[in-house]
Amino acid sequence: MNEIEKLQKLIDSSNDIVFFGGAGVSTESGLKDFRSKNGLYSIKNLKYPPEYLLSHECLVKNPKLFFEYYKNNMNFTKAEPNVTHLYLKQLEDLGKLKAIITQNIDGLHQKAGSKNVLEIHGTTYNCHCEKCKKQYHGEYIFDSKGIPKCECGGIVRPDVVLYGEMLPKEFELAIDYITKADLLIVAGTSLTVQPASSLIRYFQGKNLVIINNTNTPYDYIADLVINKPLGEVFSKLH
Ligand code: ZN
Numbered sequence: 001m002n003e004i005e006k007l008q009k010l011i012d013s014s015n016d017i018v019f020f021g022g023a024g025v026s027t028e029s030g031l032k033d034f035r036s037k038n039g040l041y042s043i044k045n046l047k048y049p050p051e052y053l054l055s056h057e058c059l060v061k062n063p064k065l066f067f068e069y070y071k072n073n074m075n076f077t078k079a080e081p082n083v084t085h086l087y088l089k090q091l092e093d094l095g096k097l098k099a100i101i102t103q104n105i106d107g108l109h110q111k112a113g114s115k116n117v118l119e120i121h122g123t124t125y126n127c128h129c130e131k132c133k134k135q136y137h138g139e140y141i142f143d144s145k146g147i148p149k150c151e152c153g154g155i156v157r158p159d160v161v162l163y164g165e166m167l168p169k170e171f172e173l174a175i176d177y178i179t180k181a182d183l184l185i186v187a188g189t190s191l192t193v194q195p196a197s198s199l200i201r202y203f204q205g206k207n208l209v210i211i212n213n214t215n216t217p218y219d220y221i222a223d224l225v226i227n228k229p230l231g232e233v234f235s236k237l238h
Helices: 003-012 056-061 063-073 083-093 139-143 170-180 196-202 230-234
Strands: 017-021 097-102 117-119 122-129 135-137 156-160 183-187 207-211 224-226
Touching: 003 183, 003 207, 003 224, 017 083, 017 170, 056 063, 063 139, 083 097, 083 230, 097 170, 117 170, 135 139, 139 156, 170 196
Parallel strands: 017 097, 017 183, 097 117, 183 207, 207 224
Antiparallel strands: 122 135, 122 156
16 A cells, blocks of 8 residues: 555544645645745845745834735735645535644635635735724735725735734634544645644644655654655545
8 A cells, every 4th residue: 555545544534634734735836835945935135034024013114015025925816726725625525624724825725615724824815904904805905006005094904924923813723623633634834833833732633644745843753754745645535
């Protein structure tokens, strides 16, 4: 039995599956992985690091710069779900997959039709007015000129968790789901960025599977480790 067949067997025999995904889930939809060799963070000629450009401090002190960077780099409205997103949607429909926990902010799981998606870093899919809290579709920011404004005059900002901001309530929910899961599939993340990577420590179930291009610090506790591109793995599952 090869490793993909082993994964299929684990999926077939589990009923409380939780999927925990990182940037690697979306790279096959043409999105850049922030931290990989060719990712956004590797662009060295930026005057400011992305950690500043996507921080609450930048939004408040230099909104022009914030929105310029945000509009140029965080517009995923034309991206389409790939085979991994679509497989997970099927698995949710079967009642086997209880939750998708994602570090991604691209909204592609919702676009694939998945319902229970916990976005622990928020989403570019929606935005809201800082002042009156009125909600807008994410495209409102990308369609705006300069600094996007609400009808009340407040700044309209993305529902993304910026550097320097607290984690959303989804993080607590994610812990709940992971604690109750019988199979946890971790995919497309190097598990090196805290606090997201610490989520894996809450797992008490039977089988932990890690699928990633490179090794992760948690491979030693996994029951199955697959070092293959996600598309290659998920296109063979049913
Ligand atoms: Zn407003």
